[in-house]
Amino acid sequence: MTRARTFRGGTHPPGNKGLSSGKPIRKIPAPDIVRIPLCQHLGAPSKSVVKKGDTVIRGQEIGAQNGFISLPTHSSVNGTVTGIEDYPMPHRRSGPVVVIETESEEGGQIFEKWDDFHDHSPAEIIERVKQAGISGMGGACFPTYVKLSPPPDKKIDTLLINGVECEPYLTADDRLMLERPDDIILGMEILAYTLGVQRCVIGIEVNKPNAIDVMKKKGVTVLPLKVKYPQGAEKQLIDAATGREVPAGGLPLDIGVVVQNVATAAAVAGAVRDGEPSIRRIITVTGKGVSSPCNYDACVGTLFTDLIEESGGYSGDVERLISGGPMMGIALYTDGVPVTKGTSGVLALSPQEVRDIAEGPCIRCGKCVDICPLKLVPSMIATAAENDRWEMAKEYGALNCMACGTCSYVCPAGRYLVHYIKKAQDAIRSGQGEGA
Amino acid sequence: MEHKRFELAMSPHVGTQQSTRKIMFDVVIALLPALAAATWFFGPGALLIVALSVATAVLAEYLCLKFMKRPVSFAFDGSAIVTGILLAYNVPPGVPWWLPVLGSAFAIVVGKQAFGGLGHNIVNPALLGRAFLMASFPILMTAGWTAPEEWRNGQDNPWETNGIVQEELLEMPNADAISGATPLNVLKQSFDLDKSAALADEEGNHAEAAELGARASGIRHALSQKSTYLNLLVGRRGGCIGETSVLLLLAGALFLIIRGVLEIRLPLSYLGTVALFAWVFGGSGWFNGDPLFHVLAGGVILGGFFMVSDMVTTPVTPKGRIIFGVGAGLLTMVIRRWGGYPEGCSYSILLMNLITPLIDRFTRPKIFGEVKEND
Numbered sequence: 001m002t003r004a005r006t007f008r009g010g011t012h013p014p015g016n017k018g019l020s021s022g023k024p025i026r027k028i029p030a031p032d033i034v035r036i037p038l039c040q041h042l043g044a045p046s047k048s049v050v051k052k053g054d055t056v057i058r059g060q061e062i063g064a065q066n067g068f069i070s071l072p073t074h075s076s077v078n079g080t081v082t083g084i085e086d087y088p089m090p091h092r093r094s095g096p097v098v099v100i101e102t103e104s105e106e107g108g109q110i111f112e113k114w115d116d117f118h119d120h121s122p123a124e125i126i127e128r129v130k131q132a133g134i135s136g137m138g139g140a141c142f143p144t145y146v147k148l149s150p151p152p153d154k155k156i157d158t159l160l161i162n163g164v165e166c167e168p169y170l171t172a173d174d175r176l177m178l179e180r181p182d183d184i185i186l187g188m189e190i191l192a193y194t195l196g197v198q199r200c201v202i203g204i205e206v207n208k209p210n211a212i213d214v215m216k217k218k219g220v221t222v223l224p225l226k227v228k229y230p231q232g233a234e235k236q237l238i239d240a241a242t243g244r245e246v247p248a249g250g251l252p253l254d255i256g257v258v259v260q261n262v263a264t265a266a267a268v269a270g271a272v273r274d275g276e277p278s279i280r281r282i283i284t285v286t287g288k289g290v291s292s293p294c295n296y297d298a299c300v301g302t303l304f305t306d307l308i309e310e311s312g313g314y315s316g317d318v319e320r321l322i323s324g325g326p327m328m329g330i331a332l333y334t335d336g337v338p339v340t341k342g343t344s345g346v347l348a349l350s351p352q353e354v355r356d357i358a359e360g361p362c363i364r365c366g367k368c369v370d371i372c373p374l375k376l377v378p379s380m381i382a383t384a385a386e387n388d389r390w391e392m393a394k395e396y397g398a399l400n401c402m403a404c405g406t407c408s409y410v411c412p413a414g415r416y417l418v419h420y421i422k423k424a425q426d427a428i429r430s431g432q433g434e435g436a
Numbered sequence: 437m438e439h440k441r442f443e444l445a446m447s448p449h450v451g452t453q454q455s456t457r458k459i460m461f462d463v464v465i466a467l468l469p470a471l472a473a474a475t476w477f478f479g480p481g482a483l484l485i486v487a488l489s490v491a492t493a494v495l496a497e498y499l500c501l502k503f504m505k506r507p508v509s510f511a512f513d514g515s516a517i518v519t520g521i522l523l524a525y526n527v528p529p530g531v532p533w534w535l536p537v538l539g540s541a542f543a544i545v546v547g548k549q550a551f552g553g554l555g556h557n558i559v560n561p562a563l564l565g566r567a568f569l570m571a572s573f574p575i576l577m578t579a580g581w582t583a584p585e586e587w588r589n590g591q592d593n594p595w596e597t598n599g600i601v602q603e604e605l606l607e608m609p610n611a612d613a614i615s616g617a618t619p620l621n622v623l624k625q626s627f628d629l630d631k632s633a634a635l636a637d638e639e640g641n642h643a644e645a646a647e648l649g650a651r652a653s654g655i656r657h658a659l660s661q662k663s664t665y666l667n668l669l670v671g672r673r674g675g676c677i678g679e680t681s682v683l684l685l686l687a688g689a690l691f692l693i694i695r696g697v698l699e700i701r702l703p704l705s706y707l708g709t710v711a712l713f714a715w716v717f718g719g720s721g722w723f724n725g726d727p728l729f730h731v732l733a734g735g736v737i738l739g740g741f742f743m744v745s746d747m748v749t750t751p752v753t754p755k756g757r758i759i760f761g762v763g764a765g766l767l768t769m770v771i772r773r774w775g776g777y778p779e780g781c782s783y784s785i786l787l788m789n790l791i792t793p794l795i796d797r798f799t800r801p802k803i804f805g806e807v808k809e810n811d
Contacts, residue, residue, distance in 0.1 A: 013450055168450065235804065248805040314440070321442040326450040333444050347449075355451030360513075361555035363456055366699060366752035374804040379752060380796070397803045405448030412454040413555075419446040 004206050006226035007236040009373040011406050013168050013229055013327065015207060016353075020286040020293040021171040025179055027297040028310055030077045030105050034301030035087055035097040036062065040340040041135035042142045043069030050098060054081045058108025059277050062098050071133045071143050074110075076279035076299035077102040090304070090323035090337045091141075091330055097338060100301070111275030122148075122194040125272060129194075132271035133278045133341070138162055138173075138232070138261030139324060141342035144268065147260070148194050150253045156195050160241055161188050161202040163211060163262040164225060164232030167325025170345045172282040173262050175295045177204070177211035180266055181218055187265030188220070190272050195258055202262070203237050229327060230404040234259050236373050248400050263344075278341050285311045289318035289348030304335040304346050319354045322347040327405045357414035368407035368417060374400050378407035382420035390432055393424035401425065454696075456554075459747075460514025462697045466688030467521050467742065473671045473681030478529035479587030482677045485536045486524040492540040493520030500549035515554050519543050522562035525678020525738060526782060527569065530580030535573060539565040559789040560749045563782045581618060581674045618674045619663045619733040624778035626655040630720060653720070660729075668732035679735040689741040701757040702750060703740040709765025710736050717773055736768060739781040749789040756792075756799035764788045 039045035046063030056062060056075040063073030079100040087097040111128065114120055120128075130145035150156055161184070165173040177184060184202075192200045203223045204212050215222050223241050225231050235246045237259060244255045252259055260268075263282060270276040279300050286293035291312030298307060304323070308314065322329035323337070324345055335346075368378040376397040384392035398421055407417040474482040498511035523540045543565030551557045570577050633648035667673055671681030678685075692698035711727035718725025731737065744750065744764055751760050764784045771780025 011452075239804075245805040247807050248803050250805065318440070318442065320445065320449055321440075322447075322449055327448040329447055329449065331442070331444045331447070331449065333442055335440055335442075349449060354449055357451065357455060360456050361553070363459070363555045363747050364750070364752050365459070365747045366757070369752045369801070370754070375801045375806075376803060377752065377796075377800060396800060400803050400805075403447070408446075409448050409451050410454070412452065412456050412459055414451065414455070416446055418448070422446075 004224040004226045005240045006228055006231060007239045007373060009371045009375070009406070010228040010230060010236070011371050011410050012227070013409060015227070016169045016286075017171050017174070017207070019169065019288075020284050020295055021174055023171075023175075023294045025175050025282055025295045025297050026310075028302070028306075030102045030299045031302055031306045032102055033082075034075075034077055034079075034100050034102055034299065035303065035338040036073060036076060036100065036301040037087070037089060037095055037097050037338055037340055038063045038073055039089070039092075039095045040073065040141065040300070040342060041071045041133075042140060043067065043071070045095065046070060046073045048084050048096065048098060050081045050084075052081055052083050055079070056081060056100060057110075058105060059110040059279065060108070061110075062100075065130070069143060069146060071135055071145075072131065073098075074133055074277040074279050075100060075108075076301050077105055078108060079103045088332075088334055088337045090332060090340060090343055097301075105299070109275060110277065111271070113275045114272050117190050117193065117272050120272075122196070125190060125194045128271055129268055132267075132276070134264065134267050134271060135278070135341050136261055137263035137267060137281060137341060137344070139328065139342060139344060141340075144260065144264055147253075147258055148191070150195075150258070154253045155256055156197050156253060156258055157199055157256045158242060158258070159188070159192050159195055159197045159200045160237060160257060160259045161191075161200070161262055161265055162232055162234075162237055162259055163202050163204040163208075163215075164237060165208070166205060166227075166229045166232035167327055167329070167345070168229075169286050169347055170284045170325050171286070172284045172295055172344050174208050174211055175284075176262055176266060176282050177208070178214055181214050183266035183269045184262050185215075185218055185220060186273060187260075187267070187269035190268050191258070191260055191265060197258075201241055203231075203241055205231055229406060229409075230373055233373065233402060233404055235402075248397075281339070281341060281343065283307065283339060283343055284345040285348075286345065287318075287322075287348040288350040288353055289314055289316065289321075291315040298339055300339055300341060302339045304332070304337050304339070307339070307346050308335055308348065314348060317351050318348045319351040320347075320349045322349065326353075327409065328403065355414070359415055360413040362413055362415060365412060367410045367412065371406050371410055373404060373406060374402065376401060378417045378421065379415075381424055382415060382417045385420040385424035385427070388427075388432075390424060390427045393421075394428050398424040399428060456515075457513050459697050460518055462692060462695050463518050463742070464514055464521065466692045467518070467525070467678070469684035469687050470525070470671075470678045470681050470738070471521075473684045474525075474529070474677045477584040477671055477680065478582050478677060481582075481587070482529045484533065485527065485529070485531065485677060486521060488533055489524035489536040489540040490517050490520030492537045493517065493523070493544050496541045496544035497549065500545060501553070504549070506553065510554055513554065516544060519548065519561045519565075521678070522560075522742060523565045526562065526566040526676050526735070527577065528580035528675075529582040529677050531576055535569060535576060539569045542568045555748055557748060558792075559786050560743055560746050563743060563786050563789075566782055567786060581621075583674060584672045584680075618778065619659060619668070619729075620772065620778040621674075622655060622659050623733075624772075626652045626659070627773070629655070656720075660726075663729070663733060665728060665732065668729070673733070676735060676738075679738040682732050682737045685737050685741060692741075698741065699745055699747070699757060701754060702745040702761045705758045705761025706740045706744045706765045706768075707731055707736060709762045710740075710768055713766060713769035713773075717769065730769070730772070734772070734779045735781040739768075739785060743782075743785050749792060751792050751795045751799065753796055753799040753801055755801070756795040759795050759799065760788050760792065763791075 044067040134144040135141045493516040497516040543561040547561030547564035629652035637645040714725045714727040714730030767784030768780040
């Protein structure tokens with residue numbers, strides 16, 4: 001086997017994937033009431049096109065695309081719209097949801113099935129990916145069709161499929177690769193065809209040997225990667241795979257690369273082959289705070305409450321409930337939030353799992369500087385931000401931070417580095433740094 | 437529907453087991469072996485000095501925090517203990533008991549708490565405390581040398597204070613100024629003799645020049661006879677309380693490296709520079725100095741592994757750390773070779789501490805994917 005590759009910097013949080021990695025994906029039926037958010041993707045929320053009392057079928061568009069960086073939203077069930085209301089969200093405080101009373105989940109074929117995608121032009125496929133509402137399922141939720149439409153002056157030569165799943169605890173992508181490799185591979189082929197690229201590689205961390213085996217047996221070029229956080233971050237994956245650095249402030253397509261998550265690839269395959277819009281996804285429900293961790297195939301609009309109940313409820317004290325992984329996931333104040341296209345995990349952490357340390361002053365140990373995957377100086381940005389010195393924060397690279405959390409993770413003083421850096425980003429972007 | 441409520445917090449939600457407190461106590465543990473050597477060679481008096489210094493540091497920190505209405509828990513995070521030990525390690529074993537008490541209190545109150553406490557001090561508090569003592573009590577701080585094992589063997593101990601035969605000592609100019617000296621002290625005297633010889637030569641007094649020159653080399657020869665590498669390694673020589681036992685200090689440093697607490701760039705660049713400089717300029721001519729002697733004989737092992745690598749007062753950038761180490765190494769050797777003191781370790785570190793913010797500013801790492809504007 002070729003030596004696993006990696007990037008410079010990073011850290012090694014305990015994986016804790018064993019809690020759920022052995023649990024096959026369980027498809028769970030839609031709950032009696034689904035709440036489908038109209039803002040599941042990055043960009044403008046879709047505009048509701050249904051009203052209270054309307055009957056909708058599975059796959060029907062209930063929210064229309066509203067701008068270039070935006071996507072349509074679809075119903076995940078057959079049923080009746082009982083209202084459009086503001087509801088708590090996993091990725092923000094709240095947002096509009098379409099509430100649908102579920103009647104059934106059968107049928108609902110909206111898009112035509114395409115047996116052979118080669119019969120269709122890349123433009124047609126891009127349109128389908130857009131109509132199906134597919135956004136990046138690795139976490140960023142960026143509309144996928146936009147990534148497939150690079151400006152004509154950018155020559156794309158490499159498609160990287162991201163099967164790294166470097167967030168501790170999460171196993172959704174791992175299970176997907178094990179159980180539905182054909183979907184991923186078809187999605188990969190469709191994406192490569194659409195982008196017109198020859199070089200197509202799937203990057204997987206070596207802590208998922210079974211997934212690597214499965215993919216290799218299917219004849220896919222696998223790039224084994226060292227287990228290190230944040231190996232799955234787009235720029236770090238590209239660095240490890242190609243040795244190219246995405247320019248600061250630039251995009252992967254500036255250096256001829258497009259990265260798509262394995263779940264996104266599978267969703268593209270579903271949209272093209274089966275005419276399925278993006279209304280379901282794989283979610284890992286885990287942590288020592290749930291009775292039986294598991295991986296689910298659930299429809300968008302299912303509440304976290306339902307998923308926790310499926311997993312046998314909470315076990316013992318739950319210190320923190322998180323949407324996503326422990327490194328970048330968002331803490332929730334309630335489990336009454338709906339699953340979105342971007343929900344990769346629901347994490348209930350016991351008090352023992354959460355870091356318990358009182359924040360102390362920076363002792364300038366320089367650990368954060370050594371491990372920052374983007375080569376920033378987190379301690380200095382944070383100190384600048386604490387003192388409202390936005391210009392200085394900018395100088396030390398605040399705007400480049402992707403909030404991966406590695407610096408906070410290693411900080412012996414327990415400083416909330418990510419928090420300060422985000423604060424600096426907000427201040428700089430809102431122009432507070434000027435004229436100071 | 438009834439939903440459970442949870443606490444909110446910023447990501448990441450998990451973190452390392454490491455903490456400031458653990459780091460500080462690791463440093464304390466790493467410093468302890470050298471204390472055993474100090475007690476063995478310099479007697480229980482050395483142990484008492486360290487104990488007094490540590491107690492004063494912790495008490496001073498506690499009182500400062502109490503007075504400033506800040507959380508007193510900081511007094512027990514281990515950082516005051518480190519400062520207390522380091523201050524005691526940097527004074528001669530024969531000083532009166534109140535000297536380390538005064539130095540330690542100054543280190544904490546002026547060197548640390550006046551700047552805002554842990555993490556905010558600009559210079560190493562222990563070294564500032566030592567500089568304060570040097571400036572205020574120069575005689576006590578340079579005359580308190582004790583010969584190794586003197587406390588057990590009495591006056592007729594086999595080891596002269598400085599490792600020099602007594603007759604040579606008596607013939608030295610300013611002999612009383614170095615009564616009881618460290619190897620570096622003696623080396624300094626030999627260089628002073630060289631200078632006098634050169635001066636005599638210029639005045640045409642060739643016979644005196646030859647005699648002085650011969651004495652200088654005689655002293656250097658005697659020094660190499662007595663201060664053997666083995667003696668220097670185990671710490672059987674005159675010197676500050678904690679600086680003499682190179683082997684045990686290295687053992688402590690190794691422990692810190694294993695614990696992931698020691699940043700290796702700083703000590704390596706520092707000691708490397710000292711050794712290189714010693715080889716080029718450290719002898720009577722060029723390129724005939726003894727790098728190993730210079731590394732082992734003074735305080736640079738203690739300084740390099742426990743003070744040059746102090747986290748708070750040194751740069752955080754990788755490049756900055758190398759610049760700091762090289763700069764401190766150069767200053768140490770310039771002071772040793774041409775300055776007024778036989779040892780330049782502590783002042784070199786203090787001077788470099790002062791420009792640490794500047795070094796950090798000019799050595800910001802290149803951001804991932806950063807392109808220069810004119811590229």
